[in-house]
Amino acid sequence: MRVRAHPRARAASLRLLTAGVGCLALAVTTAALGAAHGWAVPAGLALAGLAFGAAGLAGVRGRLLFSSVSLRLEQEPLELGGAAIVRLECESAGGFLAERLSLHLRCHERALLCDQGREHVFVKKVFEKTVALGERLRVEPGVRLSYPAQFRLPADRAPTFAAASCSLEWSVVLEVQLAGWPAATRDWTVVVAPVIAA
Amino acid sequence: MSEHTDSGFDLTLELPLPLPAPGAPEPVPTFETGGAVPCSLAIHSAPGCHQSRCILRLQYRCHGSGTPETVVAASCEVALPSLGAGERQVVVQELAIPVAGPPSYAGEHVKIDWSVVLQAPGRPPCESPILVRPARRRP
Numbered sequence: 298m299r300v301r302a303h304p305r306a307r308a309a310s311l312r313l314l315t316a317g318v319g320c321l322a323l324a325v326t327t328a329a330l331g332a333a334h335g336w337a338v339p340a341g342l343a344l345a346g347l348a349f350g351a352a353g354l355a356g357v358r359g360r361l362l363f364s365s366v367s368l369r370l371e372q373e374p375l376e377l378g379g380a381a382i383v384r385l386e387c388e389s390a391g392g393f394l395a396e397r398l399s400l401h402l403r404c405h406e407r408a409l410l411c412d413q414g415r416e417h418v419f420v421k422k423v424f425e426k427t428v429a430l431g432e433r434l435r436v437e438p439g440v441r442l443s444y445p446a447q448f449r450l451p452a453d454r455a456p457t458f459a460a461a462s463c464s465l466e467w468s469v470v471l472e473v474q475l476a477g478w479p480a481a482t483r484d485w486t487v488v489v490a491p492v493i494a495a
Numbered sequence: 496m497s498e499h500t501d502s503g504f505d506l507t508l509e510l511p512l513p514l515p516a517p518g519a520p521e522p523v524p525t526f527e528t529g530g531a532v533p534c535s536l537a538i539h540s541a542p543g544c545h546q547s548r549c550i551l552r553l554q555y556r557c558h559g560s561g562t563p564e565t566v567v568a569a570s571c572e573v574a575l576p577s578l579g580a581g582e583r584q585v586v587v588q589e590l591a592i593p594v595a596g597p598p599s600y601a602g603e604h605v606k607i608d609w610s611v612v613l614q615a616p617g618r619p620p621c622e623s624p625i626l627v628r629p630a631r632r633r634p
Contacts (some may be wrong), residue, residue: 377629408561408604419560419604455607456629458597462561463605465597491528491596491629 300363300387300473302481317346361390362436362473368485375467375487378452379494383469385430385444392438397474398430402448404455404489408463423465424454456491504578505539506549508613510623524623527630529594534611536586540578549573549615553590555597555627560604568593592627599626 320343328336371382385400404424410417428446436442448469458465470484510524511533526532534551552570556563569590576584590611600607609627614620 376632406559406602406605408559410561417560421603423602455598455600455602456596458600458605458607460557460566461564463557463559463564465600465602465605491594491598493629493631495632 299361299390300366300471300481300483301359301361302473302475302478303359313346313349314351317343317348319343320346360393360475360478362393362475362481363387364390366471366483368469368471370487373488374457374490375450376490376492376494377450377454377456379450381448381450381469381487383446383448385442385446385471387442387471389436389438389440389442393436393475395431395434395436395473396476397432397472398434398444399472399474400428400430400444400446401470401472402426402450402467402487403470404465404467406463406465410462424451450489450494452493456489457487505537506575506613506615507537507539508551508611508621508623509535509537510611510625523626525626525628526592527628528592528596528598529630531589531591532611532625534588534590534613536573536575536588536613537583538575538578538586539583540580547575547577549575549613551588551590552612552614553592553609554612555599555607555609557605557607559602559606594630596627596629598629 320339324336324339324343327339366385366387369384369386371384375381381402383400402425403422406419406421406423408419410419426448428448430444430446455465457467467487467489468484469487470482473481475481513522513525515522524532532553536549536551550570550572552567554565554567556565558564569592571588571590573586573588575586578584597607599609608624610622610624612620612622
């Protein structure tokens with residue numbers, strides 16, 4: 298499992314590509330309807346969107362931070378009110394300066410509504426606890442790092458649950474913050490049993 | 496407590512209630528995941544009554560922002576005893592709550608409500624809400 302940071306330009310390039318595809322579809326529709334030169338403007342916009350989007354994506358492949366990263370839990374499933382003892386192990390790919398390296402234990406509610414053939418997804422974070430692993434951390438290339446961390450699970454929250462249209466999902470998330478880049482993240486789903494620890 | 500009544504017989508479902516705390520709202524029958532729900536069915540018969548069976552169902556309903564769904568966790572058919580006119584008898588039947596739960600939950604998008612449903616032939620089902628909490632591990 299790798300961790301790669303992506304600059305903000307990647308999202309903009311994807312939007313340009315999507316807009317280009319939309320304009321192309323509009324040009325084809327206009328041409329099919331027989332409008333004399335009505336297709337020319339959308340076709341031009343489509344060409345521009347596709348070209349700039351593709352060029353943008355090619356130039357912003359992102360930055361590989363860790364060539365391998367894994368998370369080990371001392372005990373699974375976890376128990377409400379108990380401790381989650383984890384160990385993060387990773388190997389850096391290139392050298393970088395991390396503003397912050399942190400692990401987060403999160404719980405999300407997720408509901409799926411099927412309404413007249415359309416699907417709506419509702420997501421809400423209902424719990425988060427953060428453990429900072431390091432700040433202003435200089436990571437040299439090819440270095441193996443190992444971080445122990447411990448979270449205390451709340452006793453008054455819901456355990457992992459999944460039905461056809463709703464679920465409660467717990468996860469541990471690694472977050473790497475680089476200056477001027479959006480946070481790079483990697484998450485692991487963990488199971489929390491419907492048991493309150495002794 | 497749920498009650499079924501007609502001219503033939505009375506059928507009452509009773510679930511154990513926790514001790515009421517001072518100033519607290521009306522208590523709801525509360526159980527733990529992996530535990531059992533003891534359902535007491537009180538039958539009071541009238542002349543000419545030949546009711547023989549009813550169904551008890553333990554279920555939870557997932558709702559909230561998503562498409563609602565109901566999952567039956569346990570059910571059983573209860574054979575009712577033959578009683579003479581005016582006789583009364585109590586039948587106790589346990590329904591097992593799965594170890595995996597889920598516990599009752601009330602979030603913003605996800606809600607899980609448990610209930611025991613009593614269904615007798617020819618009558619509308621009667622539903623009693625219960626609370627299911629995560630089991631407490633014994634040290």
